Amino acid sequence: MTRTVSTVAVAAVLLAAMAATRSHHFADLIGPGDASVAAFFLGGLLLRRVGWFALFAGVAGLIDLMALWGGVSAACVTPGYALLLPAYGALWLAGGRATGLLESVPGLLRGTAWLVAGTVAFFAISNLGFYAFSPAVAELTVMEFAGRVAVYLPGYLAQAFLYGAFGLLLARLLGADVRPAAAAA
Numbered sequence: 001m002t003r004t005v006s007t008v009a010v011a012a013v014l015l016a017a018m019a020a021t022r023s024h025h026f027a028d029l030i031g032p033g034d035a036s037v038a039a040f041f042l043g044g045l046l047l048r049r050v051g052w053f054a055l056f057a058g059v060a061g062l063i064d065l066m067a068l069w070g071g072v073s074a075a076c077v078t079p080g081y082a083l084l085l086p087a088y089g090a091l092w093l094a095g096g097r098a099t100g101l102l103e104s105v106p107g108l109l110r111g112t113a114w115l116v117a118g119t120v121a122f123f124a125i126s127n128l129g130f131y132a133f134s135p136a137v138a139e140l141t142v143m144e145f146a147g148r149v150a151v152y153l154p155g156y157l158a159q160a161f162l163y164g165a166f167g168l169l170l171a172r173l174l175g176a177d178v179r180p181a182a183a184a185a
Contacts, residue, residue, distance in 0.1 A: 014039040038163030044095025083129030087122045094118025119160045
């Protein structure tokens with residue numbers, strides 16, 4: 001008999017991880033980096049549906065709004081903030097493509113490649129939005145800005161891998177469906 005975990009439970013755990021670790025809220029108090037990148041990737045892998053993506057995007061925006069109300073600097077909130085939607089969408093789509101992660105070594109390698117691709121796409125899109133609309137970097141050329149933000153990409157990848165691996169392990173232990181979408185239907 002195979003145990004399965006409800007999609008609601010999976011979503012609740014991913015959203016809770018995102019809320020607890022979003023860097024401008026509790027990370028200074030408890031230490032972990034932001035789990036949002038992995039949460040959107042794992043959401044695409046485990047939840048798949050667009051409605052779940054809309055919920056995750058709404059919760060991420062609500063968390064950010066609450067942070068602003070709590071006194072966090074609004075320096076990163078420019079019209080470019082809207083580009084977080086396609087940035088998170090890239091992660092969700094990459095997660096949806098990362099099928100067969102726990103079924104074979106080729107599946108694991110393919111899933112890892114999708115995690116890297118999704119994280120790099122997220123990083124590029126979100127930073128492009130900031131560069132295009134933030135007066136804080138208006139004096140920088142594209143190359144200067146790229147050089148300054150590129151140093152943060154390894155940290156994004158490391159957090160995505162750590163949270164992603166932990167999330168996949170937990171999903172597997174709890175019996176969540178991590179099969180390809182066609183096999184899961």
